[in-house]
Amino acid sequence: MLQGLYRLLIELTNGRWTSVVLKKFARSRVSRFVVPSFARIYQINLEEMEKGLSGYPTLHDLFVRTLKKEARKIDPQTDSVVSPVDAVLEDVGKIKETSDIMVKGKTYSIGEMLGDPDILSKYLNGTYMILYLSPSHYHRIHSPVNGTVTKQWELGSKSFPVNKWGLKYGRATLSKNYRVITEVKTNYGHAAIVKVGAMFVNSIETTHKGSELEKGGEMAYFSFGSTVVLLFEKGIFQMDQTLHTPQELKVGERLGILVK
Structure with missing residues (x-):
């Protein structure tokens, strides 16, 4: 019963007022009473958290928890691309010349997602x-590569579910939801990290300072479950052949390598 209630509140509630109410509740002291049951139902790994459950005075604090330094290993290979989040790899594929991608039987526009035709041209083909994050996942976002931020911008105003049902039945959620996009120049070419909001409250907070990103370094966090879309220029990325969809991944695990 509790699991169904949490799913309803966190994954499927996306109206203006209901989302505001949920946001206020999650940040209130009253929400501390549901922290233990939430952690239990979503099977959150308590051993890797920086604090014990009593150290999180609100549900929001649990959502944006940090981990012990040794909890995630970052792949050390110089040219590797690593997972920026703990998440499920939902889909991977080629960006068409038209800028379209096919996800869960629906067509999404990378052009609409990026909102900039000049930047889009780099990613065609x-x-x-x-990468989808559920409420059970660690919600901090880390850089998948070493590089320099060339541009960071926000688009969209509303956010609807981005779980597998939202992707299948929603209205262009990946390309219309509120999103924060970071483009990074690497030694091999450009990559874009698209952080997609999952709820009307649009809770994406950036944390990195300056223009230099270090692979595995923290960039931002989601207050609720959401999605990260990675985009790579044509010919610069080779996916690790051991990957499949869907697949659970953790921050720092290798997604593939960059090539020239």
Whole structure:
């Protein structure tokens, strides 16, 4: 019963007022009473958290929890691309010349997702990867590559579910939801990290300072479950052949390598 209630509140509630109410509740001291049951129902790994459950005075604090330093290993290979989040790899494929991608039987526009035709041109015939975070996942976002931020911008105003049902039945959620896009120049070419909001409250907070990104370094966090879309220029990314969809991944695990 509790699991169904949490799913209803967190994954499927996307109206203006209901989302505002949920946001206020999650940040209130009253929400501390549901922290233990939430952690139990979503099977959150308590051993890797930086604090014990009593150290999280609100549900929001649990959502944006940090981990012990040794909890995630970052792939050390110089040219590797790593998972920026703990998530499920939902889809991977080629970006068509038309800028379209096919996800769960629906067509999405990378052009609409990026909102900038000049930037879009770099990614035509390139590769996309979609990583979905559920409420049970660690919600901090880390850089998948070493590089320099060339541009960061926000688009969209509303956010609807981006779980597998939202992707299948929603209205262009990946390309219309509120999103924060970071483009990074690497030694091999450009990559874009698209952080997609999942709820009307659009809770994406950036944390990195300056223009330099270090692979595995923290960039931002989601207050609720959401999605990260990675985009790579044509010819610069080779996916690890051991990957499949759907597949659970953790921050720092290798997604593939960058090539020239």
